Amino acid sequence: MAPKDLTALLQELITTWENEVVEFKQASNDYSTDDIGKYFSALANEANLRGAERGWLVFGVNNKTRAVVGTDYRTQMDRLQSLKQQIAADAEPRVTFREIHELQHADGRVLLFEIPAAPLGMPIAWKGHYYARAGESLSPLGLDKLDEIRGQTLSQDWSAQVVPAATLADLDETAVAKARESFARKYANRIGLPEVMGWPLSTFLDRARLTQGGQITRTALLLLGKAEAAYLLSPHPAQMTWSLEGSERAYEHFGLPFLLTTTALYQRIRNIQLRILPQNELVPVEVPKYDQKIVLEALHNCIAHQDYRRNGRVVVKEQPDRLVFENQGSFFEGKPDDYVAGHKTPHRYRNPFLVQAMVELNMIDTMGYGIRDMYLGQARRYFPMPDYDLSEPGEVRMTLYGGVVDIAYSRLLIQKTDLPLADVLALDRVQKKLPIPDVAATRLRKAGLIEGRKPNYFVSAEIAAATASKADYIRTRAFDDEHYAKLLTEYLKKYQRANRAEINQLLLDKLSDALTEEQKVKKIDNLLTKLRRAGRIHNAGSRGQPAWALAE
Template identity: 25%
Template sequence: MEFKKGEGGNISYDGGVKPKPNDRRRCILGYVTALCNEGGGFLVIGMSDNYPHEVIGTKQNLGSIGELESKIYTDIGIRPEVYELFEDQKRVLVIEVPCRPAGKVFKFEDVALMRVGEELKPMSDEFYLKIIQEQEPDFSQKICEGLTIFDLDNKAMALLKEKYSIKQNNPQFKSLPNEQILSDLELLKNGNLTNAALILLAKKEVLQQRLPQAKVMLEYRNSESQIPFDNRIEFTEPFFILIEDLWKTINLRNGSFPIQDGAYIFNVPYFNEEVIRESINNAISHRDYKRTSEIVIKQFPQRLDIINAGGFPSGVTLENLIKIPSTPRNRLLADILQKTGIVERSGQGVDKIYYNTLSEGKAEPDYSKSDNFQVNLKLSAIIEDRAFALFIDSIQKELPEKLSVLEIVTLNKIKNCSPKNTLDLEQVNQLLQKKLIEKRGKTNAIFYILSKDYYDFTDEKAKYYKLQEIDDNQVLNTILQFLSKESKAKMKDFVGLFEDKLSRKQVRFRVDKLVSNKVLEQQGEGSTSTYEIANEYLNQMEVIAEAITKTINDLESKNEMAKKRPKKT
């Protein structure tokens, strides 16, 4: 605990303009950083630093504690809890700082801080190295002291036996003694049950007494802008009972979108069962059970959020989420889910979530609100692109091997015109070979579009042909049309006309060619150059136009004369 008086609310937030680093770091952000690095704690403002810590009262962040909480998170990525306490009408501000995740060091002004007595000092090399070499211990493998077989739920145990026997094709497994089953699955070690056994199998009251944060909260709101929930249900049962009850409750408010493919109509549910189950399984097997917050599921009519304590497992980021095999934070628990068929293979859950969601034409699963302290997954129920769903469905029926999740993600990015540097080139080449995408443009202006089949589904065939490679005549017509309205233009205007179709170098080459052919006239040099239609070209066009007009008039006169001639009998 760090105590500060701060009667007048004058504790600096970020060190202000103090010139010396050791003076600047004695601020709210500095203390929060150091406390987090050393396992969490409390910054208490409004109490004397000397024992017995007399309550003095403070005006620090009076009326703006929510803003302070948000600002700390924005600036250093630490998610504190800020609240007020009162004694004899004297206000105390408490900033409760969480413990850093394993292997993670937080910094203030690019310096990792630690507390040494009353001082905030740069972290020693020894302490820093010790932290970054940390490995997260498997909470689920640890022994749950005092837990006995009599504390396990009979129904949960029966479900475990049934699912394992089906997955392993071993009907005799159900007849084995409970002790042997638990031992074979490593839930029982040397006569002691593990935390995995507690989470998966313990009776409701035992689980709540020993690990109350293992519960799942399901909140329903009629509107996404609504803050208070309309209904809230606590699921406190062991996993093997909880997972079925939870899905059934979510599914009660599940709707569907009808999609028509010719004479055939099929329904796509708002919430895909496999996606929701995988998302919940991930939250349960990856969450940090040492943190006291439970899993929260927020259900809206057409969106579902799943929030669990603990950031992504070590080595996993937003950028490599579907590319790197994840290591479960609770390995033993995840292994049981795999062996009982709850999940197919450890680390594949996110793949399924992306695969099914994008295949249904919905928005990409959104993990962007996740951080070092929690994973936040947002799933949209809305089908944004019905044609993409039909496109993927038709591909999967025709190809000898189904598309991989990375191929579907790449197709979705190309559909959404994502920048070229965000595309996986290996996946792009595979899709080109399968003729599911087409390459357009040249050199730096290369871009990709979905194959013609997609535009057939969207009934936008004209858009497909519009995306064909642009030729010199199209360049000329586009430039002339622009100059007929604007009279003059700069090179940047021409580059803008052909954005995503031609590179700046390609545009300059064509414009220079038009200048040399005396179609355009250049005035000035370098970045100040302007272009207009050359007078010589305008004169040529007038001559051509007059010749065309004369030819048309001559033809019309001949036709009129032919009509007036008497017909031969």
């Protein structure tokens, strides 16, 4: 926000003075972080109750004279911004300031802490206690206000509905024990595992936001219910499906309890080690095809944001080089790109009761960081970024890549580990032949990360030495598999068939000189296998003497 806009905002806040969503403090450098957390909880809850989008905690204004007096609270910017993480660590759910604005006012330095309103149906606590305002003072959030917030979505939240026929006997003992462990891990700084394990089951379920006054909810059944209790959620199938696609086909359904069966589904995915050869090196980098944390984040997001009223299931399709996650219900707030930068915090949830319970069990967070973490995780593994497809009405489809699309992109990430995420995202679009903004293209070209002319950019291959000649560059530059596939299919169109010796003669000298002869032969093996599995070519000869031809 520009200084003139901040000045106008400050004047407006001072003019209206303190109300339940604004608090002024003079604040010295040693102002208590614990007190800031209490005000965060109080102002967030009051903003929710009053239909405001945000509350304000303002430092540097005398709360009696209404005069700007300045503050020396955390004058170092890195210490000031670190307050966001400190608040998030002890707030429940895990939220923090939208922004901390610093204004150099004529009468002194002013800080304006922008506090998001508590999400519908989800009051904000600080260190396990809910706060509110009583005039100019802090007070506990009364039961009437607590019930008002929690009741905001109960009537329309499918996941919050009580299942009258369900009892504690319908919950899976192993899942309950796992839930206790996860809850204790989340609150390890305040509650020990022995204490949590010693709570009566009904107490634990209420504390973990799984039940309402001891009554079993749909959320409790989804996360902890026995497999045979799924009928209590009818007509919803309460099911996730894994399917294997490609030359081999298989599938398996996974039911309740989702707290356990998400991991069981992950274990069905074929997660081999992949080797990526850095430019001009002989020792490959090994990475798993899929990262367990990323897969479970994606799967838990599907469960949390599924529109259960549509009576569909979550589907995970395993293809040879990617996973596709499908769940029912449109993207509920904003677009995926809004969350990648890490600045978007959702204000509303389709299933707030379920989301809150999954937060308590350490399955997800509510800061909107999950999508960003998946993107960063893929970048750390030198793989393409996830893709979201929202083209099908009422459905979200997310693709998670488990292989290299353009070797030049992956090698670049290996060599340049400090690239900003914005540049990695732009390079990812380049490797996928998608357009990028002109400003991003200019930045990447200036850094030597892309080549070509708009719109046909491609990722630059790194050169072994700054003095390498252009001819050396072409010899060492890697092309993607589709380039070599096109050479082969054009050859087969002209000559109908080709044996392995003819294919080697066609391709070996065109592969990157950064590869050894053995690696070149292996690459051609992989290319033939990939084209055969894709149904583009077939063996028209015998197993002993293959002769490759285009598929009909």
